[in-house]
Amino acid sequence: MDRNMPTNALEHSTIPTLKWVDEADGHLVLVDQTLLPGELRWLECRDVATVREAICVLRVRGAPAIGIAAAYGVCLGLQGYHAHDDEQFFSRLEQVIEDLGSSRPTAVNLSWALARMRRRALELRGGSSLREIREALLAEARAIHEEDRRMCRQIGAHGAALLADGQGVLTHCNAGGLATADYGTALALFFAAQEAGKRLHVYVDETRPLLQGARLTAWELCQRGIDATLICDSMAAQVMREGRVQAVVTGADRIAANGDTANKIGTYGVAVLAAAHDIPFYVAAPTSTFDLSIPDGDHIPIEQRDPREVTHGFGRATAPEGIKVYNPAFDVTPARLIKAIICEHGVIEPVTAERIAREVGGRK
Amino acid sequence: MDRNMPTNALEHSTIPTLKWVDEADGHLVLVDQTLLPGELRWLECRDVATVREAICVLRVRGAPAIGIAAAYGVCLGLQGYHAHDDEQFFSRLEQVIEDLGSSRPTAVNLSWALARMRRRALELRGGSSLREIREALLAEARAIHEEDRRMCRQIGAHGAALLADGQGVLTHCNAGGLATADYGTALALFFAAQEAGKRLHVYVDETRPLLQGARLTAWELCQRGIDATLICDSMAAQVMREGRVQAVVTGADRIAANGDTANKIGTYGVAVLAAAHDIPFYVAAPTSTFDLSIPDGDHIPIEQRDPREVTHGFGRATAPEGIKVYNPAFDVTPARLIKAIICEHGVIEPVTAERIAREVGGRK
Numbered sequence: 001m002d003r004n005m006p007t008n009a010l011e012h013s014t015i016p017t018l019k020w021v022d023e024a025d026g027h028l029v030l031v032d033q034t035l036l037p038g039e040l041r042w043l044e045c046r047d048v049a050t051v052r053e054a055i056c057v058l059r060v061r062g063a064p065a066i067g068i069a070a071a072y073g074v075c076l077g078l079q080g081y082h083a084h085d086d087e088q089f090f091s092r093l094e095q096v097i098e099d100l101g102s103s104r105p106t107a108v109n110l111s112w113a114l115a116r117m118r119r120r121a122l123e124l125r126g127g128s129s130l131r132e133i134r135e136a137l138l139a140e141a142r143a144i145h146e147e148d149r150r151m152c153r154q155i156g157a158h159g160a161a162l163l164a165d166g167q168g169v170l171t172h173c174n175a176g177g178l179a180t181a182d183y184g185t186a187l188a189l190f191f192a193a194q195e196a197g198k199r200l201h202v203y204v205d206e207t208r209p210l211l212q213g214a215r216l217t218a219w220e221l222c223q224r225g226i227d228a229t230l231i232c233d234s235m236a237a238q239v240m241r242e243g244r245v246q247a248v249v250t251g252a253d254r255i256a257a258n259g260d261t262a263n264k265i266g267t268y269g270v271a272v273l274a275a276a277h278d279i280p281f282y283v284a285a286p287t288s289t290f291d292l293s294i295p296d297g298d299h300i301p302i303e304q305r306d307p308r309e310v311t312h313g314f315g316r317a318t319a320p321e322g323i324k325v326y327n328p329a330f331d332v333t334p335a336r337l338i339k340a341i342i343c344e345h346g347v348i349e350p351v352t353a354e355r356i357a358r359e360v361g362g363r364k
Numbered sequence: 365m366d367r368n369m370p371t372n373a374l375e376h377s378t379i380p381t382l383k384w385v386d387e388a389d390g391h392l393v394l395v396d397q398t399l400l401p402g403e404l405r406w407l408e409c410r411d412v413a414t415v416r417e418a419i420c421v422l423r424v425r426g427a428p429a430i431g432i433a434a435a436y437g438v439c440l441g442l443q444g445y446h447a448h449d450d451e452q453f454f455s456r457l458e459q460v461i462e463d464l465g466s467s468r469p470t471a472v473n474l475s476w477a478l479a480r481m482r483r484r485a486l487e488l489r490g491g492s493s494l495r496e497i498r499e500a501l502l503a504e505a506r507a508i509h510e511e512d513r514r515m516c517r518q519i520g521a522h523g524a525a526l527l528a529d530g531q532g533v534l535t536h537c538n539a540g541g542l543a544t545a546d547y548g549t550a551l552a553l554f555f556a557a558q559e560a561g562k563r564l565h566v567y568v569d570e571t572r573p574l575l576q577g578a579r580l581t582a583w584e585l586c587q588r589g590i591d592a593t594l595i596c597d598s599m600a601a602q603v604m605r606e607g608r609v610q611a612v613v614t615g616a617d618r619i620a621a622n623g624d625t626a627n628k629i630g631t632y633g634v635a636v637l638a639a640a641h642d643i644p645f646y647v648a649a650p651t652s653t654f655d656l657s658i659p660d661g662d663h664i665p666i667e668q669r670d671p672r673e674v675t676h677g678f679g680r681a682t683a684p685e686g687i688k689v690y691n692p693a694f695d696v697t698p699a700r701l702i703k704a705i706i707c708e709h710g711v712i713e714p715v716t717a718e719r720i721a722r723e724v725g726g727r728k
Contacts, residue, residue: 037684172598203690206674206683208572208596214675214683222684229688232572232674234536234597234630238695241632266598268605272640273633310570310596311578314678319570319578320401320586324593326567331602 017065017178020072020142025079028072032059033178037219045069048077048099055103055110058210062179063253063289064148067109070100071141074117078134089130093121105301106262106330108254108291113144145181151286152182154344156192159249159284162340162347163189165198168245170236170274172205173264174216175251175284185284186249187217189342190226202228203239207264209309209327233266240277248274252285252341259335259351260297261285268331271338280339287343290360295353297332305329381429381542384436384506389443392436396423397542401583409433412441412463419467419474422574426543427617427653428512431473434464435505438481442498453494457485469665470626470694472618472655477508509545515650516546518708520556523613523648526704526711527553529562532609534600534638536569537628538580539615539648549648550613551581553706554590566592567603571628573673573691597630604641612638616649616705623699623715624661625649632695635702644703651707654724659717661696669693 018030028045034057035041043059045051051073054060060069077096083089097114104110120140124133163169169190176187183191190200202221207213214230221228231239239245248270254262261267261283274281294300307325311317319325340349341356348359382394392409398421399405407423409415415437418424424433441460447453461478468474484504488497527533533554540551547555557564566585571577578594585592595603603609612634618626625631625647638645658664671689675681683689704713705720712723 038681205598206572208570208598211682214687218687219684222687227688229690230674230683231690232597232629234569234572234633235690235692235695237633237636238629238692239690241695265596265602269598269601269633269637272601273636276636276640310594314680314682316679317402318575318678319594320583323568323578323582323586324591326593326595326599326603328599328602331599331605 018060018068018072018145018181020145026075026138028069028076030054030060030069031178033061033216034059036178036215045073046076048073048096051076052099052103055100061212062174063107063109063251064151064180064185064286065178066104066107067113067288068141068145068148068181070110071113071117071144073100074114075134075138075141078137083130086125086130089133090121090125093118104303106253106303109288112288116140116144148181148286151344152180152184152188155185155284155286155342156183156188158346159189159282159342160192160196160198162282162342163193163198163200163247167247168201168203169247169249170203170205170239170245170270171217171248172213172233172250172267172270173207174212174220176217176220178216178220179251184220185251185286187220189249189284190221191224194224194226200226202226203236203245204228204230205233205236205266205270206230207266208233209313211313212264236270237273240273240279245279247280247282249282249284252283252289253330254300255283255285255290255341256294256296256300257292257356258296258353259338259341259356260300261333261335261338261341262297262300262302262330263333265328265331268333271333275337281337282340282342283338284342287345287360290356292357292361297334300332302331303329382424382432382436382509382545384509390439390502392433392440394418394424394433395542397425397580398423400542400579409437409440412437412460415440416463416467419464425576426538427471427473427615428515428544428549428650429542430468430471431477431652432505432509432512432545434474435477435481435508437464438478439498439502439505442501447494450489450494453497454485454489457482468667470617470667473652476652480504480508512545512650515708516544516548516552519549519648519650519706520547520552522710523553523646523706524556524560524562526646526706527557527562527564527611531611532565532567533611533613534567534569534603534609534634535581535612536577536597536614536631536634537571538576538584540581540584542580542584543615548584549615549650551584553613553648554585555588558588558590564590566590567600567609568592568594569597569600569630569634570594571630572597573677575677576628600634601637604637604643609643611644611646613646613648616647616653617694618664619647619649619654619705620658620660620664621656621720622660622717623702623705623720624664625697625699625702625705626661626664626666626694627697629692629695632697635697639701645701646704646706647702648706651709651724654720656721656725661698664696666695667693
């Protein structure tokens with residue numbers, strides 16, 4: 001338990017998912033999200049391996065949060081590393097970036113943050129001392145962190161306008177404070193709407209196999225006193241049919257140039273169901289989640305995860321031994337099913353390559 | 365463990381879900397399905413309360429199996445009951461029927477079987493001794509059991525013709541041997557197709573919250589050597605999108621006169637997804653599952669179950685304390701989404717009130 005962190009985050013309306021602690025060389029502290037909601041434990045990360053492992057096993061998860069963790073991870077990887085020369089330093093930097101970048105394949109914020117760290121270092125190469133570069137990289141990681149915090153507020157403000165008082169909304173997985181530096185992307189809409197005096201009722205897909213909805217989103221909404229109901233993923237269609245929700249909002253892990261959106265497995269199904277029930281389906285994500293280098297969703301790599309997440313997800317076997325399992329961690333929702341994407345600059349609607357290029361391309 | 369039962373059902377291709385044992389007065393033995401696949405344990409039922417509890421907590425489940433268990437339950441309720449007269453006997457019969465009938469509200473096979481038992485008793489009232497009526501009721505329960513066995517084979521034969529060699533098929537929940545007297549309704553199609561030399565690949569929705577797909581269907585398919593892959597319910601859309609399945613087959617708990625079909629929660633969502641991917645959605649169910657007394661699905665009562673099935677389904681809490689939960693056990697798939705219903709008499713296609721009246725109305 002780190003002394004700088006609150007001993008009981010339950011008392012805090014916003015849970016500090018990640019924090020850079022300046023003591024000595026400095027280190028990263030993050031909430032171990034695999035233990036929530038049963039236990040709130042902080043993990044100290046003092047090296048790249050710890051950050052990498054935390055990303056791999058989802059101790060830290062959510063596209064924006066992964067990007068921030070990776071940026072600080074770069075700082076940890078260079079900390080205390082005594083390079084003989086510039087070349088050795090930059091070789092080390094590349095190694096660290098590769099280690100962190102290969103931790104998870106789908107969320108583009110990871111490679112976006114790492115590319116930004118590399119760019120900053122290269123800008124200073126030759127003209128600055130290694131110590132100065134290290135300091136500049138920490139400043140860059142802090143900037144990514146701080147920008148993400150602002151991004152959450154901006155997305156919340158833009159998106160809350162789309163939700164009306166008294167509406168039911170459905171969300172899948174966790175795109176909340178735990179997935180970002182502040183109060184989330186999808187959940188930012190709900191929090192901002194609440195701050196604006198709107199009462200929403202949020203239906204939370206539990207989000208198998210790892211239950212980010214049940215464990216994290218339900219927890220965050222309870223924390224903030226937002227009226228929420230947990231459902232199994234298989235109940236979303238029925239909840240829609242009964243007229244209980246008037247909007248669906250999710251986050252995103254990578255958005256292609258045409259608007260096709262990779263997000264937690266199950267999102268695509270929810271989008272199809274929303275379309276079948278004439279319910280608008282919104283995606284909330286910062287511009288760092290856009291990958292304009294790929295034309296469409298077919299080019300987004302989809303992470304396949306351990307079958308045991310499905311068969312042993314809750315501490316005991318829930319399926320016969322030896323059964324084959326298909327466990328894609330993400331799916332891709334085609335742009336045609338997305339009514340609008342809310343980013344920190346505003347609302348992208350309709351979701352077309354042209355609109356995305358205009359809103360994101362020029363500013364990124 | 366009953367001596368008449370196999371000590372290891374793993375050795376048997378068909379698992380005897382229920383069995384009437386003739387020793388002494390006779391009693392019902394059934395597989396405790398809540399313990400599968402980890403443990404195969406037989407439950408001896410010697411009174412109505414045990415049967416009722418078994419139905420309530422899903423030790424025995426699946427519409428046809430519930431009907432059979434309830435029929436035998438009536439026999440147990442009259443066994444050893446010393447009625448002074450005819451009136452007392454029939455009053456007891458009504459009490460037993462009410463006890464069993466209120467155990468679960470959605471599956472109509474339960475009330476169908478109980479009504480059939482009552483009818484048989486009333487036929488003999490006055491003209492037969494109470495002992496003779498008891499014997500006739502046991503014979504009736506055995507007939508229901510035996511007819512269900514034949515029904516499975518007939519559904520399998522009719523339905524297998526709809527599936528082609530090499531196809532991928534998806535199923536939700538468990539409509540297999542464990543849900544019936546023999547080898548199931550939906551799964552009967554797969555078993556019969558296999559017997560006909562067709563190789564299928566079955567995708568099994570795990571079926572939250574109680575995981576009947578993961579625990580029971582995956583187990584049955586493994587037992588019989590059918591190529592099967594377990595997925596989370598939220599992955600069905602992606603599996604369809606990837607072209608992995610060419611048909612969906614589920615069972616049913618109650619089918620209204622117009623073909624609207626109540627089945628395990630999540631079925632409706634799967635049907636919507638199948639329609640969106642141009643995949644035929646089939647329902648396999650015996651005529652005892654039709655309830656021609658109700659015009660459509662709006663009249664089917666939907667059981668709401670304990671929130672803890674969602675929040676504590678795996679032996680430990682997976683959601684924050686106090687979170688609201690919505691836990692409907694069933695949903696209703698409208699007839700327009702069902703390509704055909706396969707019953708023991710044949711294939712009902714298209715699914716219309718007229719076709720159902722013709723196929724089911726006259727014969728039931």
